[in-house]
Amino acid sequence: MRASYIHNAEHLDERRLMLQCWADLLDANWLKGVSPFDFGKK
Secondary structure (H helix, E strand, O other), rough: OOOHHHHHHHHHHHHHHHHHHHHHHHHHHHOOOHHHHHOOOO
């Protein structure tokens, strides 16, 4: 059981980065419609 918690803790940095990218995309779409393709070009 403990191994499942250790496994989850190994990827916290990647999860934070992914969630920040998602939040930035949502913020960009809140102000003006931006496709994920155009957002990814930045």
